Amino acid sequence: MAIGIKDVAQVAGVSPATVSRVLAGRPVDPAMSERVLAAVKSTGYRPNLAARRLRSQHSNTIGLVVADIGNPFFTAVSRAIESVAAARGLRVILCNTDEDPAKEAAYLELLHEERVTGVILAPSRQRVARGGRSELDYPVVLIDRAAPDAEFDCVLLDNARMAEVLVEHLYAQGHRRITGLFGAASTTGAERRDGFTRAAGRLGLTVETIAVPHTKDAAEQVIAQLLSRAERPDAVVASNGVMLVNVLRALRDLGLEVPRDIALAGFDNNDWMEFVGGGLSVIEQPVEEIGRTAMTMLLDRLENPDAAGRKVVLAGRLIPRGSSMRADIRCKTTGD
Amino acid sequence: MAIGIKDVAQVAGVSPATVSRVLAGRPVDPAMSERVLAAVKSTGYRPNLAARRLRSQHSNTIGLVVADIGNPFFTAVSRAIESVAAARGLRVILCNTDEDPAKEAAYLELLHEERVTGVILAPSRQRVARGGRSELDYPVVLIDRAAPDAEFDCVLLDNARMAEVLVEHLYAQGHRRITGLFGAASTTGAERRDGFTRAAGRLGLTVETIAVPHTKDAAEQVIAQLLSRAERPDAVVASNGVMLVNVLRALRDLGLEVPRDIALAGFDNNDWMEFVGGGLSVIEQPVEEIGRTAMTMLLDRLENPDAAGRKVVLAGRLIPRGSSMRADIRCKTTGD
DNA sequence: ATTCGCTTAGAAAACGTTTTCTGAGATGGG
């Protein structure tokens, strides 16, 4: 019932092959080309992508697998990826794993079934979940989190360096007792912790780092315990957005305020961060560039599949906010 | 090179048709079935979705077109949609239009080329952009924003009622000079404005509503002008998240604080809203239910395509926050 | 002028499945 390339061919009085060639931009007689285009328009013909992909053996599609679509970092990166993909005539299939390795494996399988050209992946684990297969069937570029070995191309933030910047910033603001909260599972967390301790050592600070467990309850408990200690830190660095919100919640429950009672800094800039307390200092990731770079690496990899794995490390940018800027509105509580 | 159904058939010593039947769960001899399954496992066979879709003429895929993937409301709804779709064996193609009608039309075309079973759409405009076609080729369910006519099925928040609730809440908190900011273009904005004025009328308040233009600069200007008036409102209702952030920014620039100087309320709950000032009162949408309902309506529509258009209106939930809860920490500025 | 490319368009094959068709064997009823 639906109209196909044969119908167009008939209307234009040419062969289906010619219609295909016109649509693909291959050289055909201008007069014919015109007739074909007119026929396409008059019939409202839309090619069947399934047929096209089956025959041509390439999907012109890449997969983008992210750990959390609700995370603004990933949405921003995926926007960037999508726009450069579109410019190259590639479609993007966006998959959300919710940090679940099983879903990740399932999506990776699905993308194979779709015969995608390649995949950009923000892995939910240190090891990429393969779903029982030993080999992935397409090139993969990792973003945000690296595989421990150099198996895959990847583009990462310079986590260690940026954590150093954060510590230096807090130091400059006058803070001396700084505690760092880092994810227990991810390479990203480990790198940031390393930078954190290195900078602290250089500045002569004795700092504390805490590996925060991934489960919600345990994380809340650890944080509440930290903040209600007698010798409470005067600044906290949170390695990711979830932790940062957890800290904020714990602070509010304890009746503490940022930046009056404690400073708080972290990674990933969100538009609301300038409004809580005196503002949160954060490291902003170059999301646009991460996306562009990942896409470029993937395209390179497609061109020569056997090149050595590459690792691109990008610098972030400190967005300084907090006590020093808003000293004018610091105040004491009236009650309690 | 890649292994196909014929290879599996050969390994199992059966015909391709039999392999297909086993995989589809159709009745075959148990012994054969077992051999086939073993062959599938040993060969690592993965079906080619393009071929399957081409032959079977259904994609088992629905499209989900949202206006802003960065908006937590849409990510939450899409999660819900995806989980019920997965339970029915349907894939979801997620498309982000960035509120651009041209992109919307392009995606709607693309989804047709993919031969999707149906589409769930959060339209960027009042009229659904069809990209020049007079008819869409698949059933469509609208979410979040309605088409003005009853042309499509849709599931919506009870916007007018929820706006009333917000006004009543602010009134109960003691606010009397309330200004409402509403999107100039969307039906959603109009409905919320109607509820707003209705509730205000019932309470005997003379309120002001402002239709905020869609462009960033104009919006900022309107808001700044409103807040720096001599007779500043003591409460503001923002119809959407973007406006809400704009208001917060303007307030900060003017040195005003929530809730000390002004109350602020809006729609869509975000996890950070409890931390700014004394907290923002908002209407939380039943995202889970919206997603489920939209999906159900789409499936119903597929079963009987000629039924009358349906419109489901869901209630939201007020999350009361703000001055009354945090009166204990109100304070005066020390400097300035 | 004849032959050798070279270009161009139509005919037909091919892509990897599912589904229809066909035939063989089993089953049951007359």
Added chain:
DNA sequence: CCCATCTCAGAAAACGTTTTCTAAGCGAAT
């Protein structure tokens, strides 16, 4: 016991494209 019916598996067709193959036409070179 034979024929009709039913079940099940293999053969082959079909899905809608792209691409290869083929042939025709044309220009240039010998």
